[in-house]
Amino acid sequence: MKKNVTIEKRKTFRHGDLRNALVTAGLEMARAGGPNAVVLREATRRAGVSPNAAYRHFAGQAELLDAVRSACLSRVAAAIEDEMNKHRAGRDPQAFARKSLRAVGMGYLGFAMREPGMFRTAFSVPPAVHEQNPANTASMGLNPFQLLSLALDRMQESGLLSKKVRQDAEYLAWSTVHGLSLLVLEGPLHQMPRETVLELGERLVLMVERGLG
Amino acid sequence: MKKNVTIEKRKTFRHGDLRNALVTAGLEMARAGGPNAVVLREATRRAGVSPNAAYRHFAGQAELLDAVRSACLSRVAAAIEDEMNKHRAGRDPQAFARKSLRAVGMGYLGFAMREPGMFRTAFSVPPAVHEQNPANTASMGLNPFQLLSLALDRMQESGLLSKKVRQDAEYLAWSTVHGLSLLVLEGPLHQMPRETVLELGERLVLMVERGLG
DNA sequence: ACCGGAAAGTGGATACTGTCCACAAGTAGC
DNA sequence: GCTACTTGTGGACAGTATCCACTTTCCGGT
Numbered sequence: 001m002k003k004n005v006t007i008e009k010r011k012t013f014r015h016g017d018l019r020n021a022l023v024t025a026g027l028e029m030a031r032a033g034g035p036n037a038v039v040l041r042e043a044t045r046r047a048g049v050s051p052n053a054a055y056r057h058f059a060g061q062a063e064l065l066d067a068v069r070s071a072c073l074s075r076v077a078a079a080i081e082d083e084m085n086k087h088r089a090g091r092d093p094q095a096f097a098r099k100s101l102r103a104v105g106m107g108y109l110g111f112a113m114r115e116p117g118m119f120r121t122a123f124s125v126p127p128a129v130h131e132q133n134p135a136n137t138a139s140m141g142l143n144p145f146q147l148l149s150l151a152l153d154r155m156q157e158s159g160l161l162s163k164k165v166r167q168d169a170e171y172l173a174w175s176t177v178h179g180l181s182l183l184v185l186e187g188p189l190h191q192m193p194r195e196t197v198l199e200l201g202e203r204l205v206l207m208v209e210r211g212l213g
Numbered sequence: 214m215k216k217n218v219t220i221e222k223r224k225t226f227r228h229g230d231l232r233n234a235l236v237t238a239g240l241e242m243a244r245a246g247g248p249n250a251v252v253l254r255e256a257t258r259r260a261g262v263s264p265n266a267a268y269r270h271f272a273g274q275a276e277l278l279d280a281v282r283s284a285c286l287s288r289v290a291a292a293i294e295d296e297m298n299k300h301r302a303g304r305d306p307q308a309f310a311r312k313s314l315r316a317v318g319m320g321y322l323g324f325a326m327r328e329p330g331m332f333r334t335a336f337s338v339p340p341a342v343h344e345q346n347p348a349n350t351a352s353m354g355l356n357p358f359q360l361l362s363l364a365l366d367r368m369q370e371s372g373l374l375s376k377k378v379r380q381d382a383e384y385l386a387w388s389t390v391h392g393l394s395l396l397v398l399e400g401p402l403h404q405m406p407r408e409t410v411l412e413l414g415e416r417l418v419l420m421v422e423r424g425l426g
Numbered sequence: 427a428c429c430g431g432a433a434a435g436t437g438g439a440t441a442c443t444g445t446c447c448a449c450a451a452g453t454a455g456c
Numbered sequence: 457g458c459t460a461c462t463t464g465t466g467g468a469c470a471g472t473a474t475c476c477a478c479t480t481t482c483c484g485g486t
Contacts, residue, residue, distance in 0.1 A: 012481090013434080013435065013436095013479095013480055013481055013482095014433090014434065014435080014480090014481065014482080015434080015435080018434080018435090036249070039471090039472070039473090040472080040473070040474095041471080041472065041473080042472095049434095049435070049436095050435060050436050050437075051436095051472095051473085051474090052435070052436065052437080052474085052475090053434070053435050053436080055474080055475090056433075056434050056435070057434090060473075060474070061472090061473060061474090123395070123396075123399070123400050123401070124399065125399070145401065168413065168416075171393070171396070171402065171413050172389075172393075172413065172416060172417055172420055174392065174396065175388075175389050175390070175392035175393035175396060175413075175417060176385075176388050176389045176392055177388070177392065178392035178395065178396055178400070179387065179388035179389055179390065179391035179392025179393070179394075179395070180384070180385075180388035180392070181392075182336075182391065182392070182395055183336075183384070183387065183388060183391055186336070186337065186338070187336050187391070188336070188358065189384065200381065200384050200385065200388075203381075203385055204385055204388060206424070207385055207420070207421065207424030207425060208420065208424060209424070210423060210424045210426070211419070211420030211421060211422070211423045211424025211425075212420060212424075213423070225452090226450095226451055226452055226463080226464065226465095227451090227452070227453085227462095227463065227464080228463085228464080231463085231464090252442095252443070252444090253443085253444065253445095254442085254443065254444075255443095262464070262465090263464060263465050263466075264443095264444085264445090264465095265445085265446090265447095265464070265465070265466085266463070266464050266465080268445080268446090269462075269463055269464070270463095273444075273445075274443090274444060274445090
């Protein structure tokens with residue numbers, strides 16, 4: 001029931017940065033209610049502009065949603081990076097590789113639990129697989145998928161994975177955490193307590209590590 | 214099944230089986246376009262009835278969608294059962310257990326690829342975890358989650374899993390196939406060829422089997 | 427410095443959607 | 457057979473996306 005976030009009537013006819021304002025408004029809506037809550041008219045309302053103004057910047061609601069999705073993906077990437085940056089490469093490359101993989105998995109899962117709306121939005125619309133859209137990345141310039149690949153590369157380089165097993169392993173690893181995230185967020189595991197989910201996450205990463213070999 | 218699902222004008226004022234007709238119509242819409250395509254007015258239209266008639270059988274659109282979701286879940290269960298029934302218990306319990314687990318995973322994944330709309334609908338709305346709704350089950354009277362539990366029980370009984378590892382293993386196993394399914398259906402792996410997905414599915418089941426231990 | 431075209435925002439209209447209320451048609455129980 | 461209850465109808469309202477025609481503003485070439 002919260003209303004006008006920005007009630008101020010601008011003096012200029014031009015908004016100046018409408019496209020950005022719309023994406024930001026959309027992001028907030030996504031955060032609060034997932035992809036279905038990203039509604040074009042509401043975004044224009046929050047930007048203090050008439051509904052049709054949006055059509056000067058987006059072909060339609062779908063395109064706005066896509067821009068919002070991109071922003072959400074970027075947040076996911078940032079969360080993973082944060083988790084990865086907690087450890088630096090030391091004298092034990094294998095331990096570092098393991099920590100990297102774990103960081104990707106738990107960063108992913110953690111973000112899903114912390115920001116369910118954004119997470120669901122990030123993966124609600126089919127984007128291209130290797131979409132190299134800068135809007136999807138965080139400070140390292142890598143999207144979530146590429147961050148996972150990086151962790152798996154470290155596993156292989158340190159001798160934890162054979163070349164053959166390394167092949168397409170990102171899809172297997174990704175599936176596990178993604179699945180758990182969605183089962184918890186919008187699936188039958190909806191009311192599972194947070195700690196239990198995180199414990200399961202740890203077991204999951206371990207399972208991947210052992211099961212890949 | 215005797216009523217006209219199509220748009221023929223019925224002679225009787227009473228429809229006779231409206232609730233069912235609405236769910237059926239909703240199921241078709243879900244099949245074609247996923248959860249968002251389940252629209253109340255369209256369902257009444259297909260049932261040849263006025264929009265408000267639906268409110269005599271459902272509190273609102275959400276409740277209709279929930280009934281449709283239940284029907285979709287039941288289809289998932291049926292698909293898994295089909296896959297499981299391809300093998301009977303023989304003299305090697307461990308091999309049977311492994312086949313059961315594989316059947317659950319591949320039945321799940323196979324259904325997701327065969328019926329994307331229904332699959333997405335089945336898991337789009339948070340139901341209770343252990344919801345023992347008969348509408349969710351197939352001929353064995355078990356929902357998908359319980360079928361997975363059954364397979365894991367067979368693993369434990371045949372000595373493939375320790376009691377400790379068996380604990381909550383369904384969540385780990387489920388996450389993997391569910392994740393792959395969703396990544397393929399509505400995620401970044403959208404355009405991956407069908408055979409590749411199935412190969413990944415096989416590797417995934419193997420990973421679970423090895424990784425759980 | 428002008429002036430004309432392009433860009434950005436407005437207003438109005440249409441066609442959907444879900445949902446509420448008052449009413450009518452049919453059915454079942456006494 | 458009369459009455460009460462169930463089921464379906466009609467009309468209305470708010471909210472949504474989107475299209476069209478119009479206005480306001482900016483900017484670049486002369």
